[in-house]
Amino acid sequence: MYLAYYDESGDDGYPKYSSPIFILTTCYLHYLHWKETHAAIHSFRKSLKASHGLPVRTEFHCKYFLLNKDPYRAFEFSGSDRAEIVSLFCNLASNLNIQFINVAIIKPRITKPDYEVLDMAFKYSIQRIENTLGSIQNPENKFLIITDPGRIGKMRKTSRRIQRINYIPSKYDGSLYRREIQGLIEDPLPKDSEQSYFIQLCDMVSYLVYLYCLVKTKSGSFSNRMPPEITMKVLEGWMKQLEPCLNTKASAVEYGIVVHPAKPTRQPRKRGRQ
Numbered sequence: 001m002y003l004a005y006y007d008e009s010g011d012d013g014y015p016k017y018s019s020p021i022f023i024l025t026t027c028y029l030h031y032l033h034w035k036e037t038h039a040a041i042h043s044f045r046k047s048l049k050a051s052h053g054l055p056v057r058t059e060f061h062c063k064y065f066l067l068n069k070d071p072y073r074a075f076e077f078s079g080s081d082r083a084e085i086v087s088l089f090c091n092l093a094s095n096l097n098i099q100f101i102n103v104a105i106i107k108p109r110i111t112k113p114d115y116e117v118l119d120m121a122f123k124y125s126i127q128r129i130e131n132t133l134g135s136i137q138n139p140e141n142k143f144l145i146i147t148d149p150g151r152i153g154k155m156r157k158t159s160r161r162i163q164r165i166n167y168i169p170s171k172y173d174g175s176l177y178r179r180e181i182q183g184l185i186e187d188p189l190p191k192d193s194e195q196s197y198f199i200q201l202c203d204m205v206s207y208l209v210y211l212y213c214l215v216k217t218k219s220g221s222f223s224n225r226m227p228p229e230i231t232m233k234v235l236e237g238w239m240k241q242l243e244p245c246l247n248t249k250a251s252a253v254e255y256g257i258v259v260h261p262a263k264p265t266r267q268p269r270k271r272g273r274q
Helices: 031-052 062-066 079-094 117-133 149-164 197-216 232-245
Strands: 003-010 023-030 101-107 141-149 168-169 177-178 259-260 271-274
Touching: 003 031, 003 117, 003 197, 023 031, 023 117, 031 079, 031 197, 031 271, 062 079, 062 197, 079 197, 079 232, 101 117, 101 197, 101 232, 117 141, 117 149, 117 259, 141 149, 141 197, 197 232
Parallel strands: 003 141, 101 259, 177 271
Antiparallel strands: 003 023, 023 101, 168 177
């Protein structure tokens, strides 16, 4: 069985929204690797406390950290300190026995007024996990979802629906065919991000992907609070660091980011179950 942890960057509102992009990130690992991976992250946090003074029990929230918001302001990290610490986190993630899938919803490209941002992002993410694990061909490859409780009601609704009926676009002609999700077990389970190293890693990857997509899709730019040391070149360096732990097969887009809509298109026709 696999454990899939979730977090996000940006808001999931539409047509009214405060962020032009919504990123949903999952990191997943086999349960047999959980204990050793958790121990490796804890060891890293202890070394980070010794080298930079960031307490082991302080939740790492990447956006607030880079923008020097509370509770990190009290530590008086310089811009270069923050860049170095994020780089250390990226190096940690790339050496763990985990993988990340990122789904990016680009709101300015949406043409449907009733588009459900979180529903679509979560559906695409679950489909990629199932495809990667080969749950249909290998029924023993089940996965369980663990997420911050903030959006769990909506996520539960989506996960239940796509186990009953699920349409997937064909690679060949864009039509839709049915293939229900087989590998997911239980409803998404809540866990506070403060109590989960894995959700905190999702938070970091999600925010870095958010910044990357923001610039690459020309949907916005870095916040004015971002320290001058954090440039697009630095961000691209972080993405390169993370590449070994990104599921690059999830999408043909660079770093495997699942981008939707890729561009405004007409709605594909539906076909029956195959």
